Amino acid sequence: MGRxxxxxxxxxxxxxxxxxxxxxxxxxxxxxxxxxxxxxVASFWSLGETTQAVQQTYSLDNFKELLDNxxxxxxxxxxxxxxxxxxxxxxxxxLPLAFFMAKxxxxxxxxxxxxAVLMPLWSSYLVKVYAWRTILSExxxxxxxxxxxxxxxxxxxxxxxxxxxxxxxxxxxIPIYAGLERIPDSLLSASEDLGAHPWTTVKxxxxxxxxxxIVAGSIFTFSLTLGDFIAVSLVSKNQFIGTVVYANFTTNPxxxxxxxVVPIVIMIIxxxxxxxxxAFEHV
Amino acid sequence: xxxxxxHAGALWDSVAFVPPVQRGKEEPVSDHQVTEVGQPEExxxxxxxxxRRTYGDVVAVADVxxxxxxxxxxxxxxxxxxxxxxxxxxxAGFEVPDRGTVEVAGRDVTTLPAYDxxxxxxxxxxxxxxxxxxxxxxxxxxxxxxxxxxxxxxxRDAALEMVRLSGYGGRKPTELxxxxxxxxxxxxxxxxxxxxxxxxxxxxxxxxxxxxQLQIELKRIQREVGIxxxxxxxxxEEALTMSDRIAVVNEGGIEQIGEPEAVYESPDNAFVAGxxxxxxIVERPxxxxxxxxxxxxxxxDGEGGEGLQVESGTIRQxxxxxxxxxxxxxxxxxxEVQVARQNAETTSHEDEDLPGRQxxxxxxxxxxxxxxxxxxxxxxxxxx
Numbered sequence: 001m002g003r004x005x006x007x008x009x010x011x012x013x014x015x016x017x018x019x020x021x022x023x024x025x026x027x028x029x030x031x032x033x034x035x036x037x038x039x040x041v042a043s044f045w046s047l048g049e050t051t052q053a054v055q056q057t058y059s060l061d062n063f064k065e066l067l068d069n070x071x072x073x074x075x076x077x078x079x080x081x082x083x084x085x086x087x088x089x090x091x092x093x094x095l096p097l098a099f100f101m102a103k104x105x106x107x108x109x110x111x112x113x114x115x116a117v118l119m120p121l122w123s124s125y126l127v128k129v130y131a132w133r134t135i136l137s138e139x140x141x142x143x144x145x146x147x148x149x150x151x152x153x154x155x156x157x158x159x160x161x162x163x164x165x166x167x168x169x170x171x172x173x174i175p176i177y178a179g180l181e182r183i184p185d186s187l188l189s190a191s192e193d194l195g196a197h198p199w200t201t202v203k204x205x206x207x208x209x210x211x212x213x214i215v216a217g218s219i220f221t222f223s224l225t226l227g228d229f230i231a232v233s234l235v236s237k238n239q240f241i242g243t244v245v246y247a248n249f250t251t252n253p254x255x256x257x258x259x260x261v262v263p264i265v266i267m268i269i270x271x272x273x274x275x276x277x278x279a280f281e282h283v
Numbered sequence: 284x285x286x287x288x289x290h291a292g293a294l295w296d297s298v299a300f301v302p303p304v305q306r307g308k309e310e311p312v313s314d315h316q317v318t319e320v321g322q323p324e325e326x327x328x329x330x331x332x333x334x335r336r337t338y339g340d341v342v343a344v345a346d347v348x349x350x351x352x353x354x355x356x357x358x359x360x361x362x363x364x365x366x367x368x369x370x371x372x373x374x375a376g377f378e379v380p381d382r383g384t385v386e387v388a389g390r391d392v393t394t395l396p397a398y399d400x401x402x403x404x405x406x407x408x409x410x411x412x413x414x415x416x417x418x419x420x421x422x423x424x425x426x427x428x429x430x431x432x433x434x435x436x437x438x439r440d441a442a443l444e445m446v447r448l449s450g451y452g453g454r455k456p457t458e459l460x461x462x463x464x465x466x467x468x469x470x471x472x473x474x475x476x477x478x479x480x481x482x483x484x485x486x487x488x489x490x491x492x493x494x495x496q497l498q499i500e501l502k503r504i505q506r507e508v509g510i511x512x513x514x515x516x517x518x519x520e521e522a523l524t525m526s527d528r529i530a531v532v533n534e535g536g537i538e539q540i541g542e543p544e545a546v547y548e549s550p551d552n553a554f555v556a557g558x559x560x561x562x563x564i565v566e567r568p569x570x571x572x573x574x575x576x577x578x579x580x581x582x583x584d585g586e587g588g589e590g591l592q593v594e595s596g597t598i599r600q601x602x603x604x605x606x607x608x609x610x611x612x613x614x615x616x617x618x619e620v621q622v623a624r625q626n627a628e629t630t631s632h633e634d635e636d637l638p639g640r641q642x643x644x645x646x647x648x649x650x651x652x653x654x655x656x657x658x659x660x661x662x663x664x665x666x667x
Contacts, residue, residue, distance in 0.1 A: 194423050
C-alpha cells in the first residue's frame with residue numbers, strides 16, 4: 001500500500017503540492033473566508049419590524065445606522081483611538097526592551113528576558129484580566145495606595161488602555177526582538193565606523209530595518225484591541241465595538257454582523273497604509 | 284574598461300585627494316619596495332604603544348608596540364585567535380585597550396569613539412546596509428559628514444569606478460555577487476578618504492580565483508589612492524603577495540615585523556618559519572635551523588655539490604602537485620625535510636620508484652637560517 005502510494009506521488013509535483021496544501025487551504029477557505037462571507041452577507045439583512053425575526057432581504061440600513069447615529073460613531077472612534085494608543089504605547093515600551101534583549105544582553109540574561117516576556121502568554125487571558133480588574137477596582141490595592149494621597153486609579157478608557165497595553169505587549173516585543181536579531185552587529189559597527197553617532201545609526205540603519213517588524217507587531221496589538229470585548233467590559237463601563245457586537249449578537253444578529261465588519265474594514269485600510277509606508281519591502 | 288579606469292584615477296586625484304607631498308616618491312617600482320629605514324621624515328600613521336587587552340583571563344593583545352608608516356600596505360598575519368583582529372578593532376575604535384595608547388596620525392585616539400576617528404574599515408562580512416542601494420551605501424559616510432550633494436555624487440561615482448562597479452549604483456546589495464559586494468564595501472570606505480583603511484580578512488569568504496584577482500586589485504587601488512592600508516589575514520600567501528611590511532602575530536604578541544622577503548627568507552624564530560610558508564626545522568649543533576623546501580635540492584648521482592651544504596638521507600614519500608613535486612627526506616643526521624622541485628623539465632613518472640632510496644640533498648649554507656635560541660650564527664654547522 002505504502003509503495004503504491006509512493007508510486008502515485010513519484011514524479012507528480014502538482015499532486016504532491018496538492019496533497020500537501022489541501023488541508024490548510026481547505027481550512028482557510030471554509031473555516032475563515034467562509035465565515036467571513038456569511039458575516040458580510042448577514043450584515044445586509046435586517047430584523048422584521050413586528051416579528052423581530054431575521055429577514056433575508058438586502059439593505060444598507062445597518063450601515064446607515066452606524067454612520068448616522070452619534071452613539072455608534074463615538075463608539076467606533078473610541079475603539080480605534082484606544083487601539084491606536086495601545087499600539088503606540090506598546091511600540092514605545094517594546095523598542096528599548098527588545099533592543100536590550102537582542103543587542104546588549106548576552107547568554108543567561110538574554111534567555112531570562114525572553115522567558116520573562118513569553119511567560120504572561122502561558123497563563124490564561126481571563127486570569128490576567130481578572131487580576132487587573134481586582135487591581136483597578138474601587139476598593140482594590142491600587143486605590144488603597146492612591147486614595148490616602150488624594151489620587152485614584154485609572155478607570156474607564158484609561159483602564160482599558162492600561163490593561164490592553166499590558167496584555168498585548170508580548171505580541172509587540174517578540175516581532176521587534178526577532179527583527180533586531182536579524183540585523184547583524186557589523187551593520188551597527190559599519191555605521192559607527194563611517195562617522196555616525198549612535199542616534200544617527202538608530203535613525204538611518206536600525207529604524208528602517210526594524211520598521212517592518214514594528215508594523216508586524218502593531219497589526220497584532222491594533223487588531224486584538226479593536227476586537228476585544230471581554231477585558232474592556234470587565235475593567236470599564238464604556239462601550240466598545242466588541243461589547244456592542246456582543247450585546248446585539250442574540251437580539252439583532254444583522255446589526256451585530258454589520259458592526260463586526262467595521263474593524264475588518266479598518267484593518268484593511270491599516271494594512272494598505274502599512275504597505276504604502278514600505279513595511280512589506282526588503283524583508 | 285581600461286580607459287574608464289585611468290579616468291577614474293584622474294578624477295580621483297582631481298577631487299584633491301592626497302596632499303601632493305611625497306606623491307612621486309610613493310610610486311613603488313616593485314611590490315615590495317618600501318620607504319627605507321632611517322629616512323629622515325618618516326611619517327607614522329598608526330602607533331600602538333604598550334597596548335594590552337584582556338578578556339577575563341585571556342590575554343588577547345599583550346603589550347604590543349607597533350608603528351605603521353604613512354602609505355604602506357601593512358599586513359597583520361597570524362592564526363585565528365592570535366589577537367590580530369583585536370589590534371585592528373582597537374585602531375578602529377571598537378575596542379579600548381586596558382592600557383597603552385593608540386595613535387592615528389600623531390594624535391592619541393585611545394579612548395576616542397569610532398565615529399570620531401579618521402579611519403575606515405572594510406568588514407569581513409562586508410556589512411553593507413541591505414535597505415540601501417549601492418550608491419546610497421557608498422554615500423553613507425559622505426552624507427553623515429554633510430558633504431554637499433554635487434561633490435557627494437562626484438566622489439561616489441569616482442569610488443565606484445575605482446572598484447569597477449560603475450553603473451551598479453542603483454542595485455541593492457542582495458543583487459550582487461560576493462566579489463562585487465566586497466568591492467562596494469571597499470568603495471564605501473575609501474570614498475571618505477580616511478587617513479588609514481583597515482581591512483579585516485576582506486577576502487576570506489571568496490573562492491581562490493576571485494581572491495587572487497582581488498588581491499591584485501586591492502594592491503592597485505592602494506597605490507592609486509595612497510592611503511595607508513592595514514590588512515588582517517591568516518593567509519600567508521596573501522600577506523606575501525600584497526604587503527610592504529608584514530607583522531607576524533601570535534598569542535597576542537608580534538613575532539616579527541619586516542618586508543615579505545625578510546619574513547620569509549630570514550624568519551626570526553621557529554613560529555615565523557613555520558607559519559609563513561612550509562618550514563623544515565632541523566636540529567644541529569649550534570641550534571635549530573630552518574630551510575625552505577625550494578632551497579633544498581636532491582643531488583644527482585656523482586654530483587659534487589660544490590658550495591652546498593650536503594647531507595645524505597632516505598626518501599620517505601613523494602607527492603606530485605603539478606607545478607612541483609615534493610620529496611620528504613629523512614636525514615641521516617636526524618630530522619625530516621621537505622624538498623620541493625619545480626617540474627620544469629621533469630614529470631611525475633620519473634619519481635615513481637624513488638621512495639626508499641638513499642639520496643644526497645644539498646642547500647646553500649646561507650639558506651639554513653638559525654631560528655633556535657642557542658646561536659646567532661646564521662650558517663649551517665660544520666659537518667664531520
